[in-house]
Amino acid sequence: MSEKSIVTKVLRYLKTVPGCFCWKEHGGMYGTAGIPDIIACVNGRFLAFEIKTPSGKTTKLQEATIRKILNAGGVAAVVHSVDEVKVILEKHGLL
Numbered sequence: 558m559s560e561k562s563i564v565t566k567v568l569r570y571l572k573t574v575p576g577c578f579c580w581k582e583h584g585g586m587y588g589t590a591g592i593p594d595i596i597a598c599v600n601g602r603f604l605a606f607e608i609k610t611p612s613g614k615t616t617k618l619q620e621a622t623i624r625k626i627l628n629a630g631g632v633a634a635v636v637h638s639v640d641e642v643k644v645i646l647e648k649h650g651l652l
Contacts, residue, residue: 563638564594564608570639574646576600591618593626593633599651603631606645611637 564581571579579597582588593605605626607619615623615635626633632649636642646652 558610560594560608560610560613563610563636566639567595567606567608567636567642570642571595571597571599574599574652576651591616591622593619593622599646602649602651604645604651605631605633606642607633607635609635609637613637 568579568581571577577597577599579595582592582594582596584590584592593607595606595608597604597606603626605623607615607623609615619635623633623635632645634641634645636645643652
């Protein structure tokens with residue numbers, strides 16, 4: 558399964574979660590490098606998901622950005638599936 562396909566499935570799922578506002582962050586010359594693929598706010602809680610295929614690797618910049626989000630009190634993680642997103646939401650009492 559491609560990263561794009563996983564992103565699509567995660568976004569489709571998140572849009573069914575009550576109290577969730579989310580979007581796909583697009584890279585490129587007008588974006589900020591290292592920002593996770595999906596940004597969400599669920600019931601006032603900031604979440605960021607870096608989507609990877611099982612063989613995908615994060616860059617140093619992506620890892621640093623995830624650490625900054627965590628240090629700021631947000632939730633950030635590298636995920637490979639909708640099931641992993643569900644686990645994170647459950648862990649933080651957002652489901």
